[in-house]
Amino acid sequence: MAVDFFYPEYEIVRDPNRCIACRVCERQCSNKVHSYDEDTGKMVCDDSKCVNCHRCVALCPTRALKIVPSGDTFKTNSNWTANYMKEIYRQANSGGVLLSSMGNPEAFPVYWDKMLINASQVTNPSIDPLREPMETRTFLGKKPTGIERDMNGRLVPNLEPQLELSLPILFGGMSYGAISYNAHECLARAAEAVGTFYNTGEGGLHKDFYKYGKNTIVQVASGRFGVHKDYLNAGAAIEIKIGQGAKPGIGGHLPGLKIVGDISQTRMIPMGSDAISPAPHHDIYSIEDLHQLVYSLKEATDYKKPVIVKIAAVHNVAAIASGVARSGADIIAIDGFRGGTGAAPTRIRDNVGIPIELALAAVDQRLRDEGIRGNISIICGGSIRNSTDVIKAIALGADAVYIATAALLALGCHLCRSCHTGNCNWGIATQKPELVKRLNTDVGTERLINLLHAWEHEITEIMGGMGINSIEALRGNRLMLRGIGLTDRELAILGIKHAGE
Amino acid sequence: MQKEGQIRIPAGCAISSIFSKSGKRIDGSQIVRSIKIMHDRSNGLGGGFAGYGIYPEYKNAYAFHVFYDSTEAKNQCEDFLDRHFDIINLSKIPIRKNPNITDEPLIWRYFVNPLPTKLADSQLDEQEYVVRSVVHVNDQMEGAYIFSSGKNMGVFKACGYPEDVGDFYRLEEYEGYSWTAHGRYPTNTPGWWGGAHPFALLDKTIVHNGEISSYDANRRYIEMYGYRCNLMTDTEVITYIVDYLVRKQGLSLSEMSNVIAAPFWSTISRKDPEEKERLSYLRNAFASLLITGPFSILLGFEGGLLALNDRLKLRSMVVGEKGDMVYIASEEAAIRVIEPDVERIWSPRGGEPVIVTLDHLRR
Numbered sequence A: 001m002a003v004d005f006f007y008p009e010y011e012i013v014r015d016p017n018r019c020i021a022c023r024v025c026e027r028q029c030s031n032k033v034h035s036y037d038e039d040t041g042k043m044v045c046d047d048s049k050c051v052n053c054h055r056c057v058a059l060c061p062t063r064a065l066k067i068v069p070s071g072d073t074f075k076t077n078s079n080w081t082a083n084y085m086k087e088i089y090r091q092a093n094s095g096g097v098l099l100s101s102m103g104n105p106e107a108f109p110v111y112w113d114k115m116l117i118n119a120s121q122v123t124n125p126s127i128d129p130l131r132e133p134m135e136t137r138t139f140l141g142k143k144p145t146g147i148e149r150d151m152n153g154r155l156v157p158n159l160e161p162q163l164e165l166s167l168p169i170l171f172g173g174m175s176y177g178a179i180s181y182n183a184h185e186c187l188a189r190a191a192e193a194v195g196t197f198y199n200t201g202e203g204g205l206h207k208d209f210y211k212y213g214k215n216t217i218v219q220v221a222s223g224r225f226g227v228h229k230d231y232l233n234a235g236a237a238i239e240i241k242i243g244q245g246a247k248p249g250i251g252g253h254l255p256g257l258k259i260v261g262d263i264s265q266t267r268m269i270p271m272g273s274d275a276i277s278p279a280p281h282h283d284i285y286s287i288e289d290l291h292q293l294v295y296s297l298k299e300a301t302d303y304k305k306p307v308i309v310k311i312a313a314v315h316n317v318a319a320i321a322s323g324v325a326r327s328g329a330d331i332i333a334i335d336g337f338r339g340g341t342g343a344a345p346t347r348i349r350d351n352v353g354i355p356i357e358l359a360l361a362a363v364d365q366r367l368r369d370e371g372i373r374g375n376i377s378i379i380c381g382g383s384i385r386n387s388t389d390v391i392k393a394i395a396l397g398a399d400a401v402y403i404a405t406a407a408l409l410a411l412g413c414h415l416c417r418s419c420h421t422g423n424c425n426w427g428i429a430t431q432k433p434e435l436v437k438r439l440n441t442d443v444g445t446e447r448l449i450n451l452l453h454a455w456e457h458e459i460t461e462i463m464g465g466m467g468i469n470s471i472e473a474l475r476g477n478r479l480m481l482r483g484i485g486l487t488d489r490e491l492a493i494l495g496i497k498h499a500g501e
Numbered sequence B: 001m002q003k004e005g006q007i008r009i010p011a012g013c014a015i016s017s018i019f020s021k022s023g024k025r026i027d028g029s030q031i032v033r034s035i036k037i038m039h040d041r042s043n044g045l046g047g048g049f050a051g052y053g054i055y056p057e058y059k060n061a062y063a064f065h066v067f068y069d070s071t072e073a074k075n076q077c078e079d080f081l082d083r084h085f086d087i088i089n090l091s092k093i094p095i096r097k098n099p100n101i102t103d104e105p106l107i108w109r110y111f112v113n114p115l116p117t118k119l120a121d122s123q124l125d126e127q128e129y130v131v132r133s134v135v136h137v138n139d140q141m142e143g144a145y146i147f148s149s150g151k152n153m154g155v156f157k158a159c160g161y162p163e164d165v166g167d168f169y170r171l172e173e174y175e176g177y178s179w180t181a182h183g184r185y186p187t188n189t190p191g192w193w194g195g196a197h198p199f200a201l202l203d204k205t206i207v208h209n210g211e212i213s214s215y216d217a218n219r220r221y222i223e224m225y226g227y228r229c230n231l232m233t234d235t236e237v238i239t240y241i242v243d244y245l246v247r248k249q250g251l252s253l254s255e256m257s258n259v260i261a262a263p264f265w266s267t268i269s270r271k272d273p274e275e276k277e278r279l280s281y282l283r284n285a286f287a288s289l290l291i292t293g294p295f296s297i298l299l300g301f302e303g304g305l306l307a308l309n310d311r312l313k314l315r316s317m318v319v320g321e322k323g324d325m326v327y328i329a330s331e332e333a334a335i336r337v338i339e340p341d342v343e344r345i346w347s348p349r350g351g352e353p354v355i356v357t358l359d360h361l362r363r
């Protein structure tokens, strides 16, 4: 119907003077945008199918291509924006729920960008990271409430199981299924090389990757896909996924289309059947139930592995975190509303949950007010975009951060937000062998390692500027932050002063 | 302008100490001479001293030194003390007028012991009972501030250069086996005597030179254990950390030093397995109490003295010895001025505590 027609959002501009009709773009675009017209000997394209992933742009040998906004517009309306209008047309046509992928792109405040970092001048020297040791080693897990000594008065190391990281950054959970085998391999190898951890997400652990176990966090989600005793014991820690920042309160759905070959085996479900994760864990209806699940997992792994509970940042996140801290869990992971996803209902992605900065500040303060901050470590995620986001998160009170979208960007993702189509041209969010193989695992691994090293350099440089030579002295050190352009209420929640104070 | 406690004021400083291992009693004039030579390291906005062994006649009672802004504050505080303690003796602390020391508050001294019935009712150990009482007064009573609360020891401090402060309090009239001193160089005018150093809790006193960069990380962690960092000074938070680790957790002084000035991981990795495990444990278990940034501290306690530098040794500190005497100061000159024939003199390495105790306690 005419009403369903949308003028393409992007226009592919091909410079005819540069194009040599090599047809590379045609082969690279899984969305079948480009084609060769035998009659004219020229390349043509169907802009309407383009998702703006930049694959063809990046591979065109003569730089003949660029993608620009098409500029077509409805009559301007600040209330009924073009997006809202189109969504109505789409739903009127399909009767379905709108789906999107990657994190919330809407213009909500990004508090990271409204916080500034301190540096030493005169009264306190800055430290040169090239000359002095700068320590980023991080331990995640419970702190003991008291020391113990043996008969000879020697300290007994009574720490519960810990995760040791060379720097306070881990790769967040992304399932095999949502992302490709090659992407998983890159994450696992990079985590091993750097001395940190990657996270299986809820799709189980491919048998090839058991060898990276000491750098793996295995996830247990509501669908319990791929969960068995060996799996639990394969990793260094177990994460119970209660919620995800991009879609708090709902489960997940991996279409049967993607349940092919290895994935069906790894998830332990039949080929082609949809993998549906229920919204809640059907054995966790309350905090006591969580306590029981935490301890059953600890039992199954001999109390040798820390248990992480991952929750989405929602309104009463502080109270929930306090409950989690008392459930026996060793680490809590909080995922903010800008966190990525392979697929989520658009309305939920864009409207449910709260920013990670506020959630983190509230949780850290609440746990301190209750005197139980030492019971649990905090990992925060949900859009950590660069090294200063990491520093700000740690100064607000996080022990470490999860990065996921940033890791995918390092692997080539261009945030076209079309992961749910399964046609990822960069070989990441796809299971099509011809696309998956585009992601070279040696190169991808190297790029992830580079990214972490680059951030580590920046973090130590800025720490040195603050006169801090060990990451634990930055943790919760909110005096190192100042807000800019924030209201008193926002400053109070973040627990920081305004710039100039 | 905001005063100390409402705003965090960075400061540079001079510190000095004298210790007699045989327990010989030295009068207060020596420590005043020592700190005086470092006049330029202070700016007249805070000076103070702690002396140990100075009240032998009341050695089993807690000596409270209190600043009052007004007689109302005094009445209110004394009322509280009366209800919770047996007051053995009370008096004004004797002073001598000094033209450079002005705006003095009322300064009183009380020798007290907890009332046995109150103590039993509280179900606290005696020290905790005293600490909570002191915190209560300092926190809740406007205009009253208990700045010294140990047994057989006392803190004397004021706004001014340390030598004037020593003169003001007539320190030459006190004799003790251990003295520490502090001259302060705050970068802002506090104008409040409570902000001067040493900072004290029970028998522990801290003088400190430096500005720690881990302040808020340390503060927010230690406040979980019932401490309130009202003054927002480094010295205050360091005192609470030491109290927590040593008195509440039961760490030894050297273990405590391994927490607050923990060796680098690279250093730890070179130790033998048992030592490696011990140091890693302490560092990890009390990670948020690691102190970074420049500091040199002198921790006085009953029967001993501990000196510690930050792990990079960003602040100067030298130790000298002669016979049974140990001298520790920011500058060598402060030692030589009182003991020109000092025998052994050295700079302790960053993060390595120097601990001296009375000989008869070591046997």
Ligand code: SF4
Pocket: A012, A028, A029, A030, A031, A032, A033, A034, A049, A050, A051, A052, A053, A054, A055, A056, A057, A067, A425
């Ligand atoms: S979808 Fe990607 S590869 Fe295809 S035309 Fe658009 S930008 Fe190029």
Ligand code: SF4
Pocket: A014, A018, A019, A020, A021, A022, A023, A024, A025, A026, A043, A059, A060, A061, A062, A063, A064, A065
């Ligand atoms: S890749 Fe570039 S040069 Fe080759 S056909 Fe496409 S636009 Fe033309």
Ligand code: SF4
Pocket: A053, A101, A102, A408, A412, A413, A414, A415, A416, A417, A418, A419, A420, A423, A424, A425, A426, A427, A428, A429
């Ligand atoms: S992973 Fe692939 S499909 Fe998803 S946003 Fe990135 S480039 Fe697009």
